[in-house]
Amino acid sequence: MHRWARAGPQTGPPGSLSRVRPVPHRQPSRGTTVRLPARRRSRVLLAGALVVLVAVASTGTWLLVRDSSEAADRSTATVTTQTVRETVTADGALAARTTSDEAFAVSGTVTRVAVVEGDKVAKGDVLAAVDDEGLVAQRTAAKSSLDAAESQLDEDQDNGASDVQVAADKTAVVSAQATYDDARQAVEDATLRASIAGTVTSVGIERGDTVGSTASPDATGDDAATTATISILATGRYDVVATVAADDVDRLKKGLQVEIAVTGVTETVYGTVSEVGLVAQANDSGAAVFPVTIEVTGRRKDLFAGVSATATIVVKQRDGVLTVPSGALTTEDGTTYATVVDGDEETKVEVEIGEAYGMDTEVLAGLEEGDTVLLPTLRLTDGGDGPQDGELTFPGGDMPQFGTNGGGPGGPTVVEKP
Secondary structure, three states, X not given: OOEEEOOOOXXXXXXXXXXXOOOOOOOOOOOOOOOOOHHHHHHHHHHHHHHHHHHHHHHHHHHHHHHHHHOOOOOEEEOEEEEEEXXXXXXXXXXXXXXXXXXXXXXXXXXXXXXXXXXXXXXXXXXXXXXXXXXXXXXXXXXXXXXXXXXXXXXXHHOOOOHHHHHHHHHHHHHHHXXXXXXXXXXXXXXXXXXXXXXXEEEOOOOOOEEOOOOOOOOOHHHOEEOOOXXXXXXXXXXXXXXXXXXXXXXXXXXXXXXXXXXXXXXXXXXXXXXXXOOOEEOOOOOEEEEEEEEXXXXXXXXXXXXXXXXXXXXXXXXXXXXXXXXXXXXXXXXXXXXXXXXXXXXEEEOEEEEEEOOEEEEEEOOOOOOEEEOOOOEEEOOOOOOOOOEEEOHHHOOOOOOOOOOHHHOOEEOOXX
């Protein structure tokens, strides 16, 4: 009796079997029983079962892949027209489009602070006030001066005064009117009002503070003048303050359309480029970048200042561009080709191409909309005639050897079709 086994390094044709000398076995003497410990017997049985399972599973898997791949249809794609875009990406953060630092335009002692941080205010709402007693007195005096100047002008005109005198009276009236207007405005300015609607973000004054320019430079404590303000952040309208790489800045201009992805917001936010900076900055890596400001379209209640955002700026958009998947194209000696499929026929045609857009390439000539083109595929074969283009083959025609790396020399070889 002879035993047949697969040889290690094969010297014959692939898949051949070699004759090997049987290995003699020592038989235990009659009447002798060889027993393994119970634990060792269970380990041997378990190991044997695992080997059988792995072999069966691997064989079934290989045969399944082999059979299904042989029956697979050709992979094709259709030449289509589409809208293509060129974009530039800019990373940045949202910022309120309008902020205002409200401060008193007159001097005085603060008698009232009407808001705290976080308050919502409308345009014109009272924020604070200063003592206006002195300002009211100045307004009253200015009004008296204006009345007197007007009376003098009327009297001189009635009495037939000279043109020089009348002209002087008119100048006095104009001057008195300006003084009165300033005094009246000062009384109004004693009450600080919000110039925009929004949220109060900081309050830098409190009751008893002295504001304005009349306090002594050496004053301290309650006598010291303050330049602190009440800050308001406008809500609803935002900008994206971002940066772009130096290589991209020349492609940007005011008015370009932008799609914005905002952290925490599921829908796309839209906007337009409102400003492109001309002075370079250095980013965290030291590379030169340029600032760009993007105006978010409309009022948004779901946005907040400081949230990060990524802007996709559309620098060029073309409609009706004829495209083909780039994988369907091959290049030989500088000429580009595609394989057109018509039923069972395959025709290799020369193609003139334009720009690449992602996974697609623009077609300028050689293909028409609706053409079916062949795509590269991977197939599993029995390897009888050696590997073919685009095929994954198991040499020798047999099931691959078991092993952790696909069987070493007997493992699969992948040949990809460009």
